[in-house]
Amino acid sequence: MLGLAQRGFELENSLHIAQVLSHNGYLTALCGVQHEYKYYTDHTEAANFLGYQLDLSTDNTGMDEEHLVDWDTNNADNLVKWLDHYNDEKPFFISYGMHSTHRKYPQNVSPDVSIDQARPPINIVNTPETRADFAAFETSETYADRNLGVILEALKHNGLYEKTIIIVTTDHGVAFPFAKSTLSDEGIGVLLAIRLPNGTRGTYDGLVSQIDIMPTLFDLINIKKPEYLEGRSFANLLQGQTYSPDEEIFGEINFHTSYEPVRAIRTKRYKYIRYFDDYDRLNLSNIDNSITKKFYDKHGLRNFVKPREAVYDLYYDVYETNNVIDLPRYKEEVKVLRTKLLKNMKKTKDPLLKGPIPIQPGWKVNHRSSVTAHVSDPSEYEQPSKE
Numbered sequence: 001m002l003g004l005a006q007r008g009f010e011l012e013n014s015l016h017i018a019q020v021l022s023h024n025g026y027l028t029a030l031c032g033v034q035h036e037y038k039y040y041t042d043h044t045e046a047a048n049f050l051g052y053q054l055d056l057s058t059d060n061t062g063m064d065e066e067h068l069v070d071w072d073t074n075n076a077d078n079l080v081k082w083l084d085h086y087n088d089e090k091p092f093f094i095s096y097g098m099h100s101t102h103r104k105y106p107q108n109v110s111p112d113v114s115i116d117q118a119r120p121p122i123n124i125v126n127t128p129e130t131r132a133d134f135a136a137f138e139t140s141e142t143y144a145d146r147n148l149g150v151i152l153e154a155l156k157h158n159g160l161y162e163k164t165i166i167i168v169t170t171d172h173g174v175a176f177p178f179a180k181s182t183l184s185d186e187g188i189g190v191l192l193a194i195r196l197p198n199g200t201r202g203t204y205d206g207l208v209s210q211i212d213i214m215p216t217l218f219d220l221i222n223i224k225k226p227e228y229l230e231g232r233s234f235a236n237l238l239q240g241q242t243y244s245p246d247e248e249i250f251g252e253i254n255f256h257t258s259y260e261p262v263r264a265i266r267t268k269r270y271k272y273i274r275y276f277d278d279y280d281r282l283n284l285s286n287i288d289n290s291i292t293k294k295f296y297d298k299h300g301l302r303n304f305v306k307p308r309e310a311v312y313d314l315y316y317d318v319y320e321t322n323n324v325i326d327l328p329r330y331k332e333e334v335k336v337l338r339t340k341l342l343k344n345m346k347k348t349k350d351p352l353l354k355g356p357i358p359i360q361p362g363w364k365v366n367h368r369s370s371v372t373a374h375v376s377d378p379s380e381y382e383q384p385s386k387e
Contacts, residue, residue, distance in 0.1 A: 002357060003255030006039040007364040011050075013037075015228060017214055018093065019051035024223050027090040029054035029082075032075040033097030035171060040097075041068070056082055056094070068099035069106055069143040076147035080154040091221075096151065100144040103175045103288045105136035113138045123178050123186055123319045124292060133292045137174065165220060167213065168193045177296055181286040183251040183264040183273050184320050196220060200240035207268065208234055209249040230348065250344050254357060257285040257373040258366040259382065261352055265341045271312045271320060272337035276352045277368075280305050285370040302371075311337065358385035 003009035013019065016036065018028040030043060030052040037046040043057035058074040079096055086092070109115060109132075118135040120126055148168065155161040170190045173179035179186035192208065211231035218225045219235035237243040251264040260283045261276040282304050287293050293301070311325040311334050324330045344350075351357050359365050365382040366375060375381060 001036070002351075003363065003365075004257075005035060005037050007255070007257070008360075008362040009255065011036045013050055015226070016050045017217075018095070020218075020223070020226060021093045022051055022053060025090060027054070027092045028052045029056050029092065029094045031056040031079045031094060031096045032072060033099055034095065035097075040099075041071075052095070065099070065102075065104040066106060068102075069140060072098040072100050072143055072147050076150050080150055083151075083154045083158050083160065086158065086160070096147075098144055098147060100147070101137055101140040101170075101174070103290065105133075105140045106143075107136070108139075109135050110139040110142050112142060120292070121174060121176055121179060121186060123184075124176055125295075127295060129291045129295045133176075133290055137176075162197045164197070165217065166193075166195045167217070169210065169213070175288040176290070176292055177287050177301070180288065181253065181256045181260075181283075183253065183262055183271075185266075185271070185314070185318070188251045188264075188266070194238060196238055199238050204237060206245035207249045207266065208246065212246075248340060250341070252350075254351075255363070255365055256283070258283045258368045258370060259357070259359070260286060260368070261357065263341055263345065263350070263352070265337055265344070267337075269313065269315050270333060270337060271310075271314055272334070272341060273307075273310045273312075274338075274341065275306060275308050277356065279368045280308070281369075282306060283368055283370075285366045285373045289372055289374075297371075360384055 001009050001011050005011065018030070022028050028051070030047040030050070032043070033040045034043070034046045034050065037049045041060050041063075043060070044055055047055035047057075056075070056079055058071065058078050060068065060071045063071055075096065079094065113135050115132050115135040118131045118138060120130040120134040124130050152161070152166070155164055155166075169192045172181070173187040173190060178184060181187065190210070192210070209231060212234055213231065215225050215229050215231045215233040216235045216238070219233045220238070225233075232246065234243060248265050248267045251266065253260050253262045259277070262273060263276065264271060264273045282301065284302065307323050307325075309325055310320075310323040311330060312320040312322065313324055313330070314320070325334055345353055359382050361384045363384070364375075366373060367380070367382060370380075
């Protein structure tokens with residue numbers, strides 16, 4: 001997919017993991033949020049389209065975004081009931097997706113969260129506004145923590161915990177400026193926790209990409225990997241066996257709310273980012289609306305200029321603020337990074353190699369100068385490209 005499902009972009013559903021596992025004898029179920037078909041709350045249609053055999057999601061009719069954390073809770077409780085009655089005839093694959101910790105966050109801050117003690121991400125200025133915003137994020141986290149907890153307890157209670165591979169991950173960094181919808185580490189560095197029966201324990205400090213998860217899972221359950229998979233299995237790592245770590249991983253953005261063609265390569269020490277268009281300002285509509293965004297908008301966010309190319313030395317610049325691409329001592333490293341990125345683009349048949357990606361009918365794409373994602377008149381979207 002080149003963009004968001006709720007904005008008209010489509011996934012080839014026959015390639016979806018639910019279909020592959022269904023064809024290999026697994027009972028597959030969707031419970032809650034998914035991001036592969038239409039709007040992420042359209043669970044019934046999504047389950048059918050993507051190939052899940054069951055939809056364990058509860059009714060979300062009339063719920064606004066702020067209260068979808070309650071939908072998360074209802075879904076978790078419904079999943080627990082299903083696990084309590086699971087008959088063990090077929091192995092299962094369940095995708096439990098949460099709105100937590102997406103925006104909008106709950107307006108009422110949890111009593112377990114202190115606004116005064118909330119600390120925004122280190123690359124966000126610490127002000128009363130940003131502390132309040134991050135406290136709302138932490139409140140959303142409490143819902144996620146509760147729901148994961150009850151599901152894990154249900155697995156244990158029903159004797160399934162030691163028979164189940166558990167994967168917990170997120171789709172992007174936190175929904176704050178300079179994080180989500182960027183290829184900085186704050187945007188692509190996400191939670192990934194995996195537990196398997198009799199697996200190794202500990203923390204891995206190497207590089208892993210989310211496209212590696214599907215081939216890893218198939219190796220763990222002894223299913224033949226489809227030829228179209230691009231990731232690299234790290235099953236040996238999880239089982240305490242010999243494993244050669246990735247030397248680099250790659251990231252990309254095409255469309256979020258607006259067109260922002262950017263590619264990146266990330267090694268242990270360096271990050272190289274390249275934009276493939278001529279728009280040098282921030283795509284503000286790609287930044288979720290928030291009081292933190294309003295703060296930055298009051299203080300020159302619209303005047304911020306993106307570098308067309310950037311290299312960051314992450315050993316000395318972990319928050320990617322000092323672009324060293326023109327420094328002589330990095331000349332050879334820059335050359336290597338450029339070459340590796342181009343090689344990967346050719347390997348994956350990247351559409352940007354042919355130029356800008358044409359906008360297709362049915363895609364909802366904001367103008368790059370849009371300040372927010374919301375569009376009141378469809379004519380405000382970018383028009384389809386002429387052939």
